[in-house]
Amino acid sequence: MRLSRPILGSLSAILILLAIFTFNVQASGIDMRYLLAETPFSIFLPMVRSGASSSPPPPSPSPTSPVPTVTILPPGGGMIINHNSIGLYDRIPSSYLRAAEAIKFTFMDRSVGANIDEGIGCLAAVSWEASNSACRRGYVDASLTNWVTYPNGNLPIPTVITFPGGNNRSNIHFVYHEGTWEEDLSYFIQSYPNYANQDIFSYQHNYLHVAAGSTIDDVYFDPNYRGTNIYDLEALEDRYPNKTFVYWTASLAxxxxxxxxxxxxxxxxxxxxxxxxxxxxxxxxxxxxxNGTACRNSQGYEIICKDYTTEANGGHLGSVSGGKIRIAKAIWVTLAQIAGWQP
Structure with a gap:
């Protein structure tokens, strides 16, 4: 067996000490045999393992990763929210719904916009049952003739007017304004600096702006038009590059x-x-x-479905609740996707 150098050095030192001790004892006339028999002692040798190295302490467990927070950013590309998007409302994850609720969103319109604002208020109720009666009105059957406020006896509640409730709409606001389409558009652009504290300030044209004989479709997208049109909105976007802009098609009657x-x-x-x-x-x-069926007039033009209005000629969403609730759901789907949700 080969001893390592640290052990040999220790043994040499001990032997030298024993020799000195023995010499002193003998010089004093003490019998070494007696001393060794009566005095117990121990010798401690260091234990050294060849090739052993000290191991670092085990790493401390890393802290649990924080839950990612949702950052409100404009989407990188375009987004079209239409009738096919309504079903997404019930699929919005709660985290993205909370993020959508944090977005400061203001929109401008006239009476139909007021109806939509009422629909947003409906979804903010604690529950469907606790919502305002204006949120629970619907037709009694497929004839779309008579309507009642639900619940009503044994009548089945129309799915189109149902919702879970609980959406916080404290950051959503409506601005009423009426004028010609160009007056309204100019007013919106001039008013924008007053709403620069909003994440989104948006404007919708109403069905009166697109009535027969309107010039809106002739000049709105014309780069040579000297009045106010879409190019003024693009210039507005350029002045506010960190803001999110949301556009609308015009409502119908x-x-x-x-x-x-x-x-x-x-x-x-x-x-x-x-x-x-x-x-x-x-x-x-x-x-x-x-149910997805398209509603068009005899000329093939899009019109508002009778499911959403009780008016013979107009397009208000006030008497029955389905239209304003569906559009309110579409707005929440829009805001959730702006907040980063990818359905």
């Missing part, structure tokens, strides 16, 4: 449906798609029944 309405809305859809814009296609939502 039972008799509007017109060539001008169809042309304007189709141009807005094409422009938004080609330029990567966010578009709430309210015309598509209003012109499709809850």
């Amino acid at each position: 039972r008799t509007i449906g017109s060539a001008d309405a169809q042309s304007f809305n189709d141009q807005m859809r094409s422009w938004a798609a080609q330029n990567g814009k966010i578009l709430i296609d309210i015309a598509a939502i209003e012109s499709h029944a809850p």
Whole structure:
């Protein structure tokens, strides 16, 4: 067996000490045999393992990774929200719904916008049962003739007016304004600095702006037009590059449906798609029944479905609740996707 150098050195030192001790004892006349027999002692040798190395202490467990937070950012590309998007509302994850609720969103319109704002208020109720009666009105059958406030006896509640409730709408606001389409558009652009504290300030044209004979579809997308049009909105975007801009198609009525309405809305859809814009296609939502059936007049133009209005000629969403609730759901789907949700 080979001893390592540290052990040999230790043994040498011990032997030298023993020799000195023995010499001193003998010089004192003490019998070493007696001393060793009566005095117990121990010798401690260091234990050294060849090739052994000290191991570092085990690493401390890393802390649990924090839950990612949702950052509100404009989407990188375009987004079209239409009648096919309504079903996404029930699929919004709670984290993205909370993020959507944090977005400061203000939109401008006239009476139909007020109806939509009421629909947003409906979804903010604690529950469907606790919501305002204006949120629970619907037709009694497929004839779309008579309507009642639900619940009502044994009548089945129409799915189109149901919702879970609980959406916090404290950051969503509505601005009422009425004028010609160009007056409204100019007012919106001039007012924008007053709403620069909002994440989104948006504007929707109403069905009166696209009635038969309107010039809106002729000049709105014309780069040579000297009045206010889409190019002024693009210039506004350039002045506020950190803001998110949301565009809308125009709302519809039972008799509007017109060539001008169809042309304007189709141009807005094409422009938004080609330029990567966010578009709430309210015309598509209003012109499709809850089952997906398209509603058009005898000329083939989109009109608001009877499912959403009780008016013979107009397009208000007040008497029955389905239309304003569907559009309110579309707005939440829009905000959730702006907040980063990818359905």
